[in-house]
Amino acid sequence: MKVSNYTIPRVVVASWVMLNPADTTSVATKADHPQKKSFDVFKPLRHLLDNIEVKDAKFAHWLCSLIPAQCPFERDIKVFGHTVFHIPPMCKLNPVYDEVVALRFRALCYLADVCKEDISCYC
Secondary structure: OOOOOOOOOOOOOOOOOOOOHHHHHHOOOHHHOOOOOOOOOOHHHHHHHHOOOOOOHHHHHHHHHHOOOOOOOOEEEEEOOEEEEEEOOOHHHOOOHHHHHHHHHHHHHHHHHHOOOOOHHHO
16 A cells, blocks of 8 residues: 555554455454453442442532542652652552443533533533
8 A cells, every 4th residue: 555745644554454255264263262250359349330320410419529530649749840750540450440430421421411511610
């Protein structure tokens, strides 16, 4: 594939590969690699958080004020105006982080879509 001189630099070009149906025997499938069974301690809590429905404006306001928009633990430690070190966000270490963020998002969507409220104060 030729790239013209007028393309923008750093453009990622995706290409598709066409396989001959006769050659598909060499392609690995999911059946070739069985899933490893693992015990997830937090699965019931994840399921509980995913099934919480936001149907009340007061509850949605409470969720949005309770769950922060960004990680409260991330900090830059500065001495005399120079950054000495950076404490990275540790929220990703929380095993139910994605479910909590999704719950906050559902509450914000409820307030914006159903209650027609301005949610810019929660961002």
